[in-house]
Structures are given as C-alpha cells and as structure tokens.
Amino acid sequence: MSIPQQTLFVSVLSGRVPHAVLITGERGAGKRNTAERLAGMLLCTGHPKPCGACRGCRLRETGSHPDLLRVSEQKGTIKIEAVRDLIEELSKKLYGEGHRAVLIENAQAMTVQAQNCLLKTLEDPPDGTVFVLTCRSERELLPTVVSRCRVVRITGEGEAAARVRLEKELGTDAREAALFARLGEGYFERAREWALEKGPMxxxxxxxxxxxxxxxxxxxxxxxxxxxxxxxxxxxxILSVLSGILAEVLLYKQGGGAISPDHARDTAALSKKFSGPGLQRCLECAARAGALIEVNAHRQMLIEDLLLKIKDAMEDSLYDQSDRRAL
Ligand SMILES: [Zn+2]
Incomplete structure (x- = not known):
C-alpha cells in the first residue's frame, strides 16, 4: 500500500471522512481495490475495518448492501440520466446508521452534462454519503469535479501486478511476494530490490x-x-522504512488490520505504546526529516532527532494513561 492510500485509510478510520474521493492511477495500479476497501471501511460496523464478518460486510460482499450505490458505464459512457437517477436515489433515507458509499468507476466515462449535473451533489452530499470516483488521470475530468474531491494518486504499476511479476519472474512465494510488492509501493523494480537484496529487508x-x-x-x-x-x-x-512502520501502527491503532504479516504481533504491541496524536507527530517529524535529507542536512542528527521524538511520544502516552487511571 502506498503512502497516499495509507493516509486516506488512516484519516477515514480516525473519523475524518472526505465527502468525495477521486482515486487516480494507471491500469492495474489498484484503483478498484482501493475504492472497494474504502467502501468496505465505510460500511463495516465491526473491527478491524473491514472485518468481513459483520452484517454490513456480508451484505457488501454479496453485492446487496443498500447503502452501496454503483454508477457504471453503459457502452462506455455514463449519461446524465444515470446521474439524475443517482441523485433521486440519494434523496432516500440511509438503510444503516453509518455511511453510504457511491462508487463511480471510470468516472471519465461521464459525459460533460453528467459531470455538470453531479457538481452540486458532489460538493454537498446528503449526510453520511461519500463519493468514490476512479479514473486514470484527473485530467480526464472537468476541473470543477476534481476540485470537489480529495485526490488520491496511486503511482507505480500496482501492488497486484508487482506481486504477480515477482511470483512469475523470481519464483517468490505468494505471501512474501505480497509483502515485497507492498514495500515497493507498487513499483516492480522496488519490489524486486526488496526481494533480491538482503540489506533492505x-x-x-x-x-x-x-x-x-x-x-x-x-x-x-x-x-x-x-x-x-x-x-x-x-x-x-531508513527514514522511509521508519515512517512506513509508524504509519502501519497508526492504521492499526485506528482500527485497521495489521499490514505486515511478519510483524503483526509487533504492530499490536507498539500500537499500545503510542497515542494517535503522538504517532501523527512522529510521522510529521519523519516527513520533515525526509525533505531535509534531500538537501543534504546532517543525516545522523535527523535520524537521532526522530528516535528521540518517538521515545517522547511513547512516554507521553504512558503519562496520559497513568493520568487517566489516577482520575
Ligand atoms: Zn465488517
């Protein structure tokens, strides 16, 4: 999973749900998986999200969740009538108590009239409704549509494609290939380095x-x-691996599942050592350090500074917990 995807999921799990998301990326980048996972998180009432076991998850998996609406292309286009039908449908009450997800894959198939017709609803959807649009590039949509969405760009050829290539070309075992593809953020070449070179692992x-x-x-x-x-x-x-780990712990802490199967226990253990805001602060520090390293700042100092921040965040959360117990 790439950083933009992780950031999106973390913000959704922590309750900061954008009302419209546009997922872009090349064919095979994983747009559909990301959109489906996002819809799954929104409609799940269990834990971790999506749990696959609650009523919401089961209804979604059988394709019969009333709060999951899909607008699909017909012969390559999505006409204004389809958008009007959708708006009509959105005026009805929610079935569940949580969210309603509207999935529009290949959103570029919407005609200009259809896109214009959607604008008002996209900007101010009914309570609980979240639009999830996908297309290859935001250039394929009207700027007025794009500006109303939070854009999540998936780069690389996609985790799924990278995983399959690792299995085929290097004979990597399926479980490891999935891990390397994720660590390589969907770029085959990066995934290959993780698989072949012992060092990074x-x-x-x-x-x-x-x-x-x-x-x-x-x-x-x-x-x-x-x-x-x-x-x-x-x-x-080092900084990018560290911030990847912190992001995984944050995702877990917010109610997502563990991402690295080989460190699932560590993820759970570490999630208890931090508060959510503490982890956010560490991630911000890692991002700042990452930017400074590009301009050749003192490397040792940047990494030591991050380690100190991490230790501080762990101790702050300890203090918070004992404080609460004292009350
Ligand atoms: Zn569920």
Missing amino acids: ELRHGLWSVLMRLSEPGADPLAGYALCKDRAEEAGL
Whole structure:
C-alpha cells in the first residue's frame, strides 16, 4: 500500500471522512481495490475495518448492501440520466446508521452534462454519503469535479501486478511476494530490490526491533542509532522504512488490520505504546526529516532527532494513561 492510500485509510478510520474521493492511477495500479476497501471501511460496523464478518460486510460482499450505490458505464459512457437517477436515489433515507458509499468507476466515462449535473451533489452530499470516483488521470475530468474531491494518486504499476511479476519472474512465494510488492509501493523494480537484496529487508527487521526495544522503560533512544550508523548513506531509506512502520501502527491503532504479516504481533504491541496524536507527530517529524535529507542536512542528527521524538511520544502516552487511571 502506498503512502497516499495509507493516509486516506488512516484519516477515514480516525473519523475524518472526505465527502468525495477521486482515486487516480494507471491500469492495474489498484484503483478498484482501493475504492472497494474504502467502501468496505465505510460500511463495516465491526473491527478491524473491514472485518468481513459483520452484517454490513456480508451484505457488501454479496453485492446487496443498500447503502452501496454503483454508477457504471453503459457502452462506455455514463449519461446524465444515470446521474439524475443517482441523485433521486440519494434523496432516500440511509438503510444503516453509518455511511453510504457511491462508487463511480471510470468516472471519465461521464459525459460533460453528467459531470455538470453531479457538481452540486458532489460538493454537498446528503449526510453520511461519500463519493468514490476512479479514473486514470484527473485530467480526464472537468476541473470543477476534481476540485470537489480529495485526490488520491496511486503511482507505480500496482501492488497486484508487482506481486504477480515477482511470483512469475523470481519464483517468490505468494505471501512474501505480497509483502515485497507492498514495500515497493507498487513499483516492480522496488519490489524486486526488496526481494533480491538482503540489506533492505534486514534493515526493516532491524528497525522493527529498534522500535520494540525503544518501547521498554528506560531505553536509550540514541542506542537505536547504532543500527543505522553503518548505513548513513541510506538515511533516506531508513527514514522511509521508519515512517512506513509508524504509519502501519497508526492504521492499526485506528482500527485497521495489521499490514505486515511478519510483524503483526509487533504492530499490536507498539500500537499500545503510542497515542494517535503522538504517532501523527512522529510521522510529521519523519516527513520533515525526509525533505531535509534531500538537501543534504546532517543525516545522523535527523535520524537521532526522530528516535528521540518517538521515545517522547511513547512516554507521553504512558503519562496520559497513568493520568487517566489516577482520575
Ligand atoms: Zn465488517
């Protein structure tokens, strides 16, 4: 899963649901999966979302959830009549208590009249309604439609395509291929590096254990830097792996499932060590450090600074919890 997808899911799980999302990306990038997963999170009443077991999930999986509306192309176009029918449908009451998702795949198939007809509803949909549009590029839609959506760009050829190629070309086992494809953010070449070179994978396992050790009382944050010391030239990779891990922990904390099957236990354990805002602060710090590394700032200092922030965030959450118990 790429960072834009992760960010979208994290904000949805934490209750900041955009009223319209436009997912763009090349063929096979994973637009449909992302849209379906988003709809699943919106309609699920269980935990973690989507749980696959609650009534909402079961209805959705059998294609009969009344709060999931799909507008599909007919012979390559979506005409104004289809949009009018949709608006009529949206005036009815919600079936459940949560959200209603409107999926418009290949949104570029909407005629100009259809897009114009949708504008008002897209800007101010009925309560609980979330529009999910997909198309290859936002250039294919009217700027007035795009500006009313939160745009999520999926780059690379897509996780699914990268996974299949790893299995075919390198004979990677299916479970590992899925992991490498995710770590490579849907780019085959990056996924291939994860699969072939031991280094990055060792670094990733190492950074998981750095975080686990850091969560022990009295741990010295700067001791974690020892692992990174010999790899200072890979500071960019270290930061991106660290922020990937923090994003996974945040996603889990907000009620999503664990993403890395090989570190599922660590994900659960770490999620208890942070507060949500604490994790957000660490992610922001990692993003700032990532930008500074590009301009050649002092690498060791940036990584040490992030480790200190992470330790602070863990201790803050401990303090919050004991505070609450005291009350
Ligand atoms: Zn569910």
